[in-house]
Amino acid sequence: MTESPGRSTTLPALVVAAVVVVAIAGFEQAVSRLYLLNFSTAGPNATAVLAVLLVSAPAVGLATVLPDRSRTRVLNGCALCSPVLLAVALLAGPVPGVVAASATAALAFVLLVAVVARRPGAVATGATLGLLALVALRSLRHGASLAATTAGRAVLFGLALGVAAGWLVLARRTDSSPAFDADTGPLALFLFVEAAFLGAPGAVATWGLTSPTTATVSAALGLALAGGVVALRGPPARVTLPVLAVGFLLAVADLLWVGLTAGTAVGVAQGCAVGLLARGVADARSSPWRWRPAAASQLLAVVLLFLFVSSLNWAYMPAPLDSLTRGRSGLFLLGLCATLPAAVSLTGWLAGRATSAGDATTGGNPGPVGAGVASLSPVDGDRRAAMLAVGGGLAGLGSVALPDRRGAADAGARPLTVATYNVHQFLAPDGDYNLAAVARVLRETDADIVGLQESEGNRLTSGTVDGVRWLADELGYHHDYGAPTSAASYGVALLSAWPIRESEVVSLPTHDSPRRLAMRSVVATPAGDVPVVCTHLQTQQGGDPAAVAVQGEQARRVVELAGDDPRTVLLGDLNVTPGDDPAYRLLAEAFTDAWVAADARSPADGGTYPADAPVERIDHVWTGSGWAVRSAATHGDWDASDHRAVSAVLEDPDQSV
Numbered sequence: 215m216t217e218s219p220g221r222s223t224t225l226p227a228l229v230v231a232a233v234v235v236v237a238i239a240g241f242e243q244a245v246s247r248l249y250l251l252n253f254s255t256a257g258p259n260a261t262a263v264l265a266v267l268l269v270s271a272p273a274v275g276l277a278t279v280l281p282d283r284s285r286t287r288v289l290n291g292c293a294l295c296s297p298v299l300l301a302v303a304l305l306a307g308p309v310p311g312v313v314a315a316s317a318t319a320a321l322a323f324v325l326l327v328a329v330v331a332r333r334p335g336a337v338a339t340g341a342t343l344g345l346l347a348l349v350a351l352r353s354l355r356h357g358a359s360l361a362a363t364t365a366g367r368a369v370l371f372g373l374a375l376g377v378a379a380g381w382l383v384l385a386r387r388t389d390s391s392p393a394f395d396a397d398t399g400p401l402a403l404f405l406f407v408e409a410a411f412l413g414a415p416g417a418v419a420t421w422g423l424t425s426p427t428t429a430t431v432s433a434a435l436g437l438a439l440a441g442g443v444v445a446l447r448g449p450p451a452r453v454t455l456p457v458l459a460v461g462f463l464l465a466v467a468d469l470l471w472v473g474l475t476a477g478t479a480v481g482v483a484q485g486c487a488v489g490l491l492a493r494g495v496a497d498a499r500s501s502p503w504r505w506r507p508a509a510a511s512q513l514l515a516v517v518l519l520f521l522f523v524s525s526l527n528w529a530y531m532p533a534p535l536d537s538l539t540r541g542r543s544g545l546f547l548l549g550l551c552a553t554l555p556a557a558v559s560l561t562g563w564l565a566g567r568a569t570s571a572g573d574a575t576t577g578g579n580p581g582p583v584g585a586g587v588a589s590l591s592p593v594d595g596d597r598r599a600a601m602l603a604v605g606g607g608l609a610g611l612g613s614v615a616l617p618d619r620r621g622a623a624d625a626g627a628r629p630l631t632v633a634t635y636n637v638h639q640f641l642a643p644d645g646d647y648n649l650a651a652v653a654r655v656l657r658e659t660d661a662d663i664v665g666l667q668e669s670e671g672n673r674l675t676s677g678t679v680d681g682v683r684w685l686a687d688e689l690g691y692h693h694d695y696g697a698p699t700s701a702a703s704y705g706v707a708l709l710s711a712w713p714i715r716e717s718e719v720v721s722l723p724t725h726d727s728p729r730r731l732a733m734r735s736v737v738a739t740p741a742g743d744v745p746v747v748c749t750h751l752q753t754q755q756g757g758d759p760a761a762v763a764v765q766g767e768q769a770r771r772v773v774e775l776a777g778d779d780p781r782t783v784l785l786g787d788l789n790v791t792p793g794d795d796p797a798y799r800l801l802a803e804a805f806t807d808a809w810v811a812a813d814a815r816s817p818a819d820g821g822t823y824p825a826d827a828p829v830e831r832i833d834h835v836w837t838g839s840g841w842a843v844r845s846a847a848t849h850g851d852w853d854a855s856d857h858r859a860v861s862a863v864l865e866d867p868d869q870s871v
Contacts, residue, residue, distance in 0.1 A: 223336035223445070225387075229380040230329055230340025232373045233322045234405070235347055235360075236296060239370055240318035241409035242677050243303050243361050244268060247312040249523060249675035250645045264309075267316030268516050270323040271402055271509035277324055278394045278505065285394075286385065289328055292321040293381035297374040304367050308645045323402065325381060327505075330396045330498055332388060338449065338492035341404065342441030345484070346434060348413055353430050356687040357416045357672065357680025362640070362647040397501035397564070398508040399557040400494025404487065406515045407554045410522075411466075411547060412487065414678040415480055418469055423698040424477030426683065436481030440488035449492035452562050458493070459555035462486035466551045470544040470700070487554065494558035500565035508557075515553050522546035523675055526702045529728045543702055629844055630739070630864045633661035634785035634833055636750070636857035639704070640671035640681035643825075643856050649681055651854035653688050658849045659861040662711040663737055665748035665785030669696070670705025682707045696733045696748070697721075703729040706748045706786075710737045722771050725764040727752040732772050732786075741866065747776045749786040751797060765789070766796025773804045780840030783864070787833050787857060805836035808862035812846035822860060826852035835862040842867055 244267065252262050277285060296318060303315035330337055351360060351369065360366035411418065415429035444450075450458065465483035468474050475482075525543035528536045539546070635655065642648035656664060672680040686693035691709035697719050699705075708714060717735040724730055732749035751768045755761040769788075776782050784805055790797045792807065801807075809820045809831065821828025828848070837843060844863040851858070 223333060223339065225380065225384060226329055226333040226336035227340035227343060227445075229377065229384055230326060230337055231343035231347060232376045232380060233325050233329075234341050234344030234408075235373050236300060236370070236377055237319045237322035237326070237405055238344075238348065238409040238413055239360055240300065240303060240315045240322065241268065241405065242359060242674065244312050244315035244319065245409075245519070245523075245674050246641070246677040247308045247315065247645060250641060251308050251312070262520075264312045264316070265516050265520060266513070267313065268319070268519075269509055269512040270316075270320035271398055271505045271512050273320040273324050274327050274394055274398055274505040275509070289325065290382060290385060292324050293378045296321055296377050297371060300371060300374045304361055304370070311645065319405075322377070323398075323405065325377070326401055326405075327394060327396060327398050330398075330401065330495055331393050332384075334396075334495050334498065335448065337401070337495045338488055339441050339445040341491060342437050342444070342488050345408060345413060346437050346441070349415055349430060349433050349437070352414060352416060355684065357426065357683040358649060359414070359677045359679050361677055362649055362679045362684075364650070395504065396498035397494075397503045397561045398498070398505050399503065399511050400491060400498065400554070400561055402508045402512050403515060403554045403557045404491045404494070406512065406519075407487065407551050410519060410550055410674055412480065412483055412551075414672075416680040416683065417672050417674070417678040417699070418480050419477050420672045420680065420695055421469065421699045422473045422477070423695060424473065426680070429477040429480050432478040432481035433484050434481075436484035437488060440485035444488060444492045449496040450489045452493065452497070452566065454489070455493060455555075455559055455562055458486045458489045459559060462490065462555055463548070463552060466548055470548055490555055490558045494561050497558075497561045497565035500568050501561045502564055502568055503561070511553060511557055515550055518546050518550040518553070519674075522550060526673065526675065527728065528702075529726060541702070544700060630663070630744070630841075630866075631659065631661045631861060632663045632665075632746075632783050632785060632835060632864060633659040633849075633859055633861040634665045634667070634748070634787070634835055635850070635859035636667040636787040636833060636855060637669055637671075637681065638855040638857070639668050639676045640679045641676055642854060643852055647677065647679060648854050649679070649684055649688075651850075652681070653685060655850040655854050655859050656685065656689055656709075659847075659859055661709075661861055662739075663744070663746055663783070663785075664691070664709040665746065666705075666707040666709065667748070667750040667787040668704045669707035670699060670703060673699050682709075685709060694733070694735055697731050701729055701731070703731050704750055706731050706733050706750055708733065708735050708737075708746060708748055710735075710746075712740070713738045715743065718775070720771065720775055722749070722751070722768040723764055724752055724768075725758070725761045726755065727761075730768060732768075732775050734775050734777075742781075745776065745779050745782040747772060747782065747784045747786075749784070749788070751786065751788045751790065753789045754795070762795060762797075766800060769797035769800040773800060776804070776838075780838040781866070782838040783841070784834070784836035789832050791830050791832060801834075801836055805838060806841075806843070808835040808837055808843045808864075809846045809860070811837070811843035812862065820846070820848060820860070822848055822858040823856065824852070825850060825854070825856050825858050828858060833857055833860045835860055837862070837864060840866060840868075 299314045299318040360370040415433040416426045419426040419429035465479040468479040525539035528540040694708045694714045696706040715736045715738045719733045722730040737744045820831045822833040823830045841864040846862040849859040
């Protein structure tokens with residue numbers, strides 16, 4: 215399926231952009247649903263086999279065996295089915311959601327490969343535009359992925375409709391059916407890498423607790439510059455592959471471990487990724503490999519992705535995966551990223567050999583391709599496509615310059631309301647995202663200071679949703695993430711109506727548990743500094759004496775971290791009920807249980823877990839001796855989290871806040 219070389223690449227690039235957004239959204243949705251299915255309290259289960267649905271290259275293989283006329287109809291069907299499958303992926307339960315999301319990504323990949331056969335010069339530019347759109351939309355939504363909010367889903371569904379309409383228009387401009395005779399490995403792995411890490415600058419930023427604004431600006435600049443150059447000049451020469459590969463891997467390594475560039479390396483990584491994609495697409499038609507090696511490389515990527523997810527949740531993995539993956543999340547993520555330059559380099563080498571063999575057969579010289587010059591000439595680029603790439607970059611930059619919606623809390627004399635809430639990594643127990651529901655619960659508490667647990671939603675297993683930043687913007691709070699994503703913990707975070715002046719995070723001892731943290735922050739209220747400690751202790755694991763003892767040691771460390779300031783407030787999911795357990799006893803010696811002090815009666819025991827029918831009070835507000843507790847209450851239900859929130863209204867006997 216070909217178009218006249220003189221035609222503009224603008225429409226194909228726009229179609230590719232929309233397809234890339236839909237494909238990445240489908241990928242993220244599939245992985246988050248797999249996580250929900252396989253890392254529940256029951257541990258890994260048989261639904262792990264659904265992960266093979268992330269391998270989309272075999273769909274291309276099926277398309278290649280069809281007759282030409284049928285192939286065209288199937289492509290049109292892929293485009294028309296995309297909105298339907300995406301709707302199922304966004305609205306259905308976990309199992310049908312995984313299948314529909316994976317099918318969405320697979321059909322999108324088939325369409326992208328067809329564009330490689332039809333208009334290869336538009337692929338890298340279009341992919342750049344799609345990524346720029348994702349960067350801008352995530353920034354506009356303050357860290358929420360498109361699938362996580364109603365407005366984002368509407369935009370995503372609109373893009374899926376745009377895929378259908380744009381593809382049908384594009385198909386009418388062609389005079390033949392696509393041959394699918396291209397090496398699909400570089401394109402497949404580019405999508406994997408972008409969906410797993412680089413496509414969400416906010417996730418990249420929180421991996422090492424760098425600035426989301428810096429990461430977003432850097433990613434937009436890198437994409438815009440690389441996309442513009444490729445659109446105007448064509449793909450980079452083959453001799454530049456080692457430079458692009460090394461630059462890409464060094465930038466990713468800096469983001470994962472070193473932090474030398476404070477997050478700006480994401481721009482270098484994105485620029486190199488676009489260059490690698492452009493080079494891989496340029497060689498795709500000359501390579502003797504087709505979809506089978508791409509399927510094998512995607513399967514390797516799925517394995518690396520599974521190991522990466524396991525390394526973040528090692529305590530729930532069966533032996534020997536627990537010991538194999540613990541503490542190695544960055545290594546597996548780097549390996550996943552390395553599949554992209556490896557695939558592009560191999561495709562280039564194979565294409566070079568095929569070209570040399572063809573020249574030897576015809577008695578000619580190797581020509582410019584053999585000399586390392588791009589096999590797609592600059593005429594394949596397009597000024598309008600280049601302007602779109604640069605304009606998209608400016609839109610991405612502009613999205614971070616929007617006015618901050620944070621409002622100042624009432625500075626008048628009034629009690630201080632605090633709350634604690636385990637937000638289930640921003641996934642509701644039924645598998646849907648719970649951002650709006652959590653915001654509703656926090657509005658109900660009317661809290662000035664909120665401690666969050668299981669707040670580390672900003673990674674692929676939770677759809678790379680930066681829920682802390684989204685809630686801070688939605689409700690007008692200042693915020694602090696606590697620990698970086700690379701800490702591989704459940705996460706603790708703080709929302710505050712007033713500036714958070716300083717924070718200290720410590721890692722607590724554990725017994726056969728993911729990392730547990732405690733964070734001490736100082737909130738600068740109008741009535742003076744208020745120290746706030748937010749923590750999440752491990753469970754007692756069914757009364758295991760070792761777990762109970764370690765939980766007591768965790769409580770001791772939390773008391774030490776809190777210090778002796780009488781105005782200290784402790785907020786947390788402590789996984790301990792009132793009684794004579796070591797953890798509760800240690801905390802009761804240093805603090806006052808706000809629920810007991812308030813003599814709250816609704817419900818009588820203050821149950822917080824499980825949220826639909828609470829039988830245990832494991833979420834607590836504790837206060838230092840400088841506070842009097844006026845009242846306490848629980849909030850929320852199963853649609854928001856598996857825990858209920860707890861709030862307490864505090865008064866300072868000496869001075870009002």
